[in-house]
Amino acid sequence: MLFLDRRDVAALLPMDACIEAVAQAFASHARRELPAAPGVLGTLGRAGGFHVKTAAIGGVRGYYAAKVNANFPANPEQHGLPAIQGLIALFSLDDGRPLALLDSIQITILRTAAASAIAARHLARADARTLFVCGCGTQGRAHLVALSLVRPLSRVLAYDRDAAAARRFASEMRTACGVQIDTVADVAGGLPQCDMAVTCTPAREALVAAEDVRPGQFIAAVGADSEGKQELDPELLAKSRVVADIAAQAAHMGELQHAITAGLMSVADLHAELGEVVAGLKPGRTSEDEIFVFDSTGTALQDVAAAAIVFERAIAARRGHELSLAGDPA
8 A cells, every 4th residue: 555645646646637537527426427426524623623525436447535634724823734634545446455545635735726627617708817816825826726727817816814825825826827916905806807716715704795796707616615614695606507516515515505594595506516517417608697606615526536646646656655554463
C-alpha cells in the first residue's frame, strides 16, 4: 500500500487532469454506471466538524474511496493548522485490497474547484470573461485557476471580510495567473460587475443578496457544505436555475437547505444534478439571461476520481512510500 503526502498529490494531479476525471465521474454517476451511490456522514465537535464521504468508480480498474475530513475554521488563527485536514483511503473494487492512503487536503482543494469549473463550462455564458471571488483563501485561489481553464478571464474582482487577505490574493494571483485582479469593499461592489462568481467562505448567513445578481450570471456556491452554513439569499435560489452536485446532499447541507426551510423550493425544483448536465441527460444554459447557481456540497465521487489518478500516476512514477498492514498475529 502506498502513502502519498500532499507534495505527492500536488506533483501528480494537475488541475486540468482533475477537471476531466471529476467530470467523467459525475457523468458516470448520472448514467447509473457506478456500483454504488456516494454517501456521507457528519459529526459536529465543539470547534468544528467531521465528514466521512464514500464512493466508488468502475472502469478497467474499479476503486472505492473513503475520505475522513476534519473542518475546524479557527485552526489557522488559533493553532497554526489548516482549517481542513484529513485522509483518503483508496481500495481496489475488484478484490478489496487497500491500495493507498492519501493526504486529503490537496485533493479536496483541487476536486472542489474542478467541480465548479465543470459547472461553469456548461452553465456560464460562452462569452463570460469576468469573475468575482468572495473568500480569498485557498479555495479562492484554486477556483481562480480552475475557472481560468474553462473561460479566458480578462478581469477578476476579489472580496474578503479580511481586506488584507483580499490584497494578498490580488497580488499573488495577479502574478500567478496573469490577469488583472482588483479588490472591492463588499459583495455588492463586485458581484454585479462580473459574469461569474464563486463564494467560498465559512459563512453561516447570506452574503449574497438576490438584488445583487443580474441576468445571465453564473454563481458557484461552495461554502455551504454542512447544516447551518449559508452564503446565498434563499430568494436568489428561488429565482435561479439551481444545479446541485448531489441533490440529496444539497437539500440537507447545501444552499438548497435554506430555500427549503424558507418554503421557497423543494428538491423537485432543482434544474438538474451536475452529472446529468455533463452526460447530456438534461440541458445546461439555453438562454443568455438565465441565472445559474451551482450548489456545491462536495462528494466522494470527486475524491475517488482524483485519488485514482494520483494512485495510478504514483505507480507509474514510482512515487510515494510503501506501507504494509501485514503482520504476525498476536
